[in-house]
Amino acid sequence: MKFRPCIDIHNGRVKQIVGSSLSDSSNPLENFVSDKDSAYFANLYKDYNLKGGHAIILNKAGTDEYEASKAEAFKAFKTFPGSLQIGGGINDENAFEFIKAGASHVIVTSYLFENGKLSFERMNKLREAVGKEKVVFDLSCKKVSDKYFVTTDRWQTVTETVMDSSLLKELEEYCDEYLIHAVDVEGKQNGPELEIIAELSKYEGGPVTYAGGIRSMEDIEAIGKASLGKLDFTIGSALDIFGGKLDFIEIAKKYSE
Numbered sequence: 283m284k285f286r287p288c289i290d291i292h293n294g295r296v297k298q299i300v301g302s303s304l305s306d307s308s309n310p311l312e313n314f315v316s317d318k319d320s321a322y323f324a325n326l327y328k329d330y331n332l333k334g335g336h337a338i339i340l341n342k343a344g345t346d347e348y349e350a351s352k353a354e355a356f357k358a359f360k361t362f363p364g365s366l367q368i369g370g371g372i373n374d375e376n377a378f379e380f381i382k383a384g385a386s387h388v389i390v391t392s393y394l395f396e397n398g399k400l401s402f403e404r405m406n407k408l409r410e411a412v413g414k415e416k417v418v419f420d421l422s423c424k425k426v427s428d429k430y431f432v433t434t435d436r437w438q439t440v441t442e443t444v445m446d447s448s449l450l451k452e453l454e455e456y457c458d459e460y461l462i463h464a465v466d467v468e469g470k471q472n473g474p475e476l477e478i479i480a481e482l483s484k485y486e487g488g489p490v491t492y493a494g495g496i497r498s499m500e501d502i503e504a505i506g507k508a509s510l511g512k513l514d515f516t517i518g519s520a521l522d523i524f525g526g527k528l529d530f531i532e533i534a535k536k537y538s539e
Contacts, residue, residue: 285537286516287327287335287490289320289358294350294471296320298519299340313518314525316411324358324366326523328374330534334489336389336418336461339370340436359384367418370436373454374407381412388412389461390419400443405456415458421445422493422510423464423478430478447484451492459489461516467495471520474501476508483509496520498528502537 290297298314316323320337327335337355340346348371351372358366360383367391368380377388408417422447423430424439430445438479443449450460460481464475474495482490491514498501500518505515520526 283509283537284334284514285332286514287323287332287534288493288518289323289335289355290340290518291320291337291351291354291370292340293347293352296323297340298355298524308476309367313438316524320354320358321522322363324361326530328365330531331538332534333365333515334367334386334491335365336367336369336491337385338389338398341370343371355380355385355498356383356503367461369418369420372412374404377408377412377416381416387416387418387458389418389420390431391422392436395434395441395443398441400453402456405453413500414439414456417457418459418461418537419453419457420461420463421449422461422465422468424465425475425478430481433465437463437468445478446481449488450482450485450487455488459491461493464492464494466494467499468493471495471497471526472531473497474505476504477506478514479508483512485512487516491516496528497526499533502533 296316297312299312337358339351341351352396355368363384364386367387367389368385372390373393374387376526421432424433432441432443464478467475472495479492485538493516496517520528521530523530
């Protein structure tokens with residue numbers, strides 16, 4: 283069970299937002315806006331040997347804001363090459379650009395879907411573009427009734443794809459690992475969703491990282507218990523480096539590789 287740090291970038295700035303507030307028509311609800319750039323945080327993670335973290339571009343691909351955030355992400359890769367993953371607007375045509383810039387993996391969600399359904403053709407194209415060992419599937423999910431469903435379009439669209447351990451098994455030949463945000467609690471610091479954590483822990487395969495709602499050391503311990511120590515975890519706005527109360531150094535030392 284390892285701590286995977288994050289660098290979320292919006293409009294060219296390192297931020298922490300409430301994930302469910304992302305929208306094409308308005309600015310998201312911000313928990314924290316840093317006066318430091320991505321290179322600062324990448325260097326911090328490098329100092330504590332925190333490999334396998336991720337940078338996420340929160341802007342819509344094809345916009346000037348996306349390009350500004352992309353340039354900011356590239357600073358992090360230059361600082362800590364081969365050690366950070368990148369997500370946001372990734373497809374088979376641009377994936378190699380990010381790997382060449384120094385990202386260890388590309389993280390993909392929306393591109394995996396075509397007309398609202400999983401596209402194995404697209405998964406194949408992505409695998410051919412950079413290799414399975416360089417791909418992370420972000421299957422972030424939202425609970426509807428009694429099941430969790432994968433979300434796309436920066437968590438704005440709920441698909442018909444059920445998020446469970448059998449889905450991870452089905453898709454593992456196309457990716458190296460998984461990143462799962464619990465969308466309903468992401469950025470809210472109201473506790474992790476232990477139900478989806480327990481489901482994810484049934485998967486016997488590559489690494490799985492959970493994100494969402496962590497606010498205390500007790501929450502981290504609860505994730506370890508619910509997942510039998512199988513899941514890695516990431517924390518954003520609850521960390522003191524992002525304006526929260528959790529001690530980054532304490533967590534980095536305890537849960538580094």
